Amino acid sequence: MNYLIAVLSDRFQAEEAYTALEKAGIPLNKMAIAGRGYKTADELGFIDPMRQAKNRATFMAYWLIPFGFIGGYVFNLIAGLDNLDWAGDPGNHIVGGILGAIGGAMGSVFVGGGVGWAMDTKSDTVPYRDYLDANKYLVLVEDFGGLSDRALPILRKLSPEKIESYQA
16 A cells, blocks of 8 residues: 655644545545644554564564474473582473573574664564654545655645655
């Protein structure tokens, strides 16, 4: 899905652009305003990459940590490792399980997307979220049947801060 997105500095400009697009015959269900009092970035599908990476890493941890514990326990049981003399057989197996659980937790972070969460990587939707956080407004026109070609000259007349095409 392609969108034409115009960044406007205040609500009045956004409403003026929306009204001008409506008068030009662009269907209301093909345009939207994002900003305070209107749609949010989440409603428009601008996914927060930090939250998405954290959710993925947490989801992976739910099954990787127990699986890692069982794997570490079974590996220690089969290999017969005796790292802690004072712990005996059950204690050594449990320590092996704990080390396996730690490995599972590390796997959930590295494989589940936690690296992007920890390193603060940016995606292509982050600038739009930043505009909304700075109390700017976005006017979006869905490119359906050349609507963005009709909307572009109308939006340019209103001199927005930025006009971009976004592909979801």
